[in-house]
Amino acid sequence: MAAFKTLDTIGNVSGKRVLVRVDLNVPVADGKVTDATRIERVAPTILELADKGARVILLAHFGRPKEGPDPALSLAPIATATAEVIGRPVGFAADCIGDKAAAAVGAMKDGDILLLENTRFYKAEEKNDPAFVEQLAANGDIFVNDAFSAAHRAHASTEGLAHKLPAYAGRTMQAELEALEKGLGNPVKPVVAIVGGAKVSSKIDLLMNLVKKVDALVIGGGMANTFLAARGTDVGKSLCEHDLAPTAKQIMIEAAQSGCAIILPSDGVIAREFKAGAANEVVAIDAVPADAMILDVGPKTVASVNDWIDRANTLVWNGPLGAFEIEPFDKATVSAARHAAARTKAGKLVSVAGGGDTVAALNHAGVADDFTYVSTAGGAFLEWMEGKELPGVEVLKA
Numbered sequence: 001m002a003a004f005k006t007l008d009t010i011g012n013v014s015g016k017r018v019l020v021r022v023d024l025n026v027p028v029a030d031g032k033v034t035d036a037t038r039i040e041r042v043a044p045t046i047l048e049l050a051d052k053g054a055r056v057i058l059l060a061h062f063g064r065p066k067e068g069p070d071p072a073l074s075l076a077p078i079a080t081a082t083a084e085v086i087g088r089p090v091g092f093a094a095d096c097i098g099d100k101a102a103a104a105v106g107a108m109k110d111g112d113i114l115l116l117e118n119t120r121f122y123k124a125e126e127k128n129d130p131a132f133v134e135q136l137a138a139n140g141d142i143f144v145n146d147a148f149s150a151a152h153r154a155h156a157s158t159e160g161l162a163h164k165l166p167a168y169a170g171r172t173m174q175a176e177l178e179a180l181e182k183g184l185g186n187p188v189k190p191v192v193a194i195v196g197g198a199k200v201s202s203k204i205d206l207l208m209n210l211v212k213k214v215d216a217l218v219i220g221g222g223m224a225n226t227f228l229a230a231r232g233t234d235v236g237k238s239l240c241e242h243d244l245a246p247t248a249k250q251i252m253i254e255a256a257q258s259g260c261a262i263i264l265p266s267d268g269v270i271a272r273e274f275k276a277g278a279a280n281e282v283v284a285i286d287a288v289p290a291d292a293m294i295l296d297v298g299p300k301t302v303a304s305v306n307d308w309i310d311r312a313n314t315l316v317w318n319g320p321l322g323a324f325e326i327e328p329f330d331k332a333t334v335s336a337a338r339h340a341a342a343r344t345k346a347g348k349l350v351s352v353a354g355g356g357d358t359v360a361a362l363n364h365a366g367v368a369d370d371f372t373y374v375s376t377a378g379g380a381f382l383e384w385m386e387g388k389e390l391p392g393v394e395v396l397k398a
């Protein structure tokens, strides 16, 4: 049973004006959408509501405009792109509130789809200004939020509206919340987390939260060096935040207290320069030369990581194990990703991953589709991994 309201309980929407918050923050070059993934993700919700006779009114932000309309950040071209993706006409109103919006909404018939202009043309959006919420709400009878990626912000169109109108999670939001619930909220144990990436400093809250929740935490990537250095291992010229040694130690103490195993690399792939094809060799982790840097975890470590994946029923993953953008330092990340994908396909593992570079790494390994769920939500996914409440999700709880 979902702990939040979904379209399953929305009731009869025929003839109702449904304000749907979507993520249409797609990459655009020369007025053309270059990657329509985000539009494809929200298409099911839009079509389901339209097919049920709702008047579907889309709310979205685009970019980071200053106060006032900015033609470069207009959603107008996105209306065209959305129409192409869903195969139906999508109207456009040149304002998200006021007369223009009211006129366009007033002209809608049942099943019509309309996109309103960039909500962030008003600073009141990000301030969650009650008067602005009121103006948005004037065009709707029901609110549906399908933009998990914006749910960590308490903005008018992501949070405020849910207090004004009956509020529900759209299908994409629902899928994301259900996947995250399986990953960390209420997972099948044992749960193993892999955390990698560049720096400990950007992931302190995340690590602190994970050690309390998971059975084992594999630490790889550049951030492993900070942990290694904190326990006295010389990491040479590797990326390392020496000033964070106390934080790393504290995380290891919290882990020990919570019964969470911490798995640090036992070997590494070292090089003298950070570039593709750089001369490299595998060394034991306590034998890193002073002039070398660790750019990937070594084969022994990968074997151990894959072993932990075998023991897990649930895997949550954020951050690559090495500098995966420059070959051959992608090896460990690719190997572990393929192993996790195979276990998932075999029905042995629930695998949930997220993070900008993590998604890129899984795509690079060719396995993003084989994970149970890969979140493209970015900041919202990380805040969720930090154990924070997301305001846009809280208001959808049943």
Ligand code: ADP
Binding pocket: 196, 197, 198, 199, 220, 221, 222, 223, 239, 294, 295, 296, 318, 319, 320, 321, 322, 323, 324, 325, 354, 355, 356, 357, 358, 359
């Ligand atoms: P995400 O975007 O998935 O949250 P991060 O941004 O935290 O991931 O980390 C990704 C970055 O970490 C990549 O640019 C990668 O090159 C870098 N990285 C991983 N391992 C190392 C390493 N050993 N040394 C330097 N950089 C590394």
Ligand code: MG
Binding pocket: 355, 356, 357
């Ligand atoms: Mg990143």
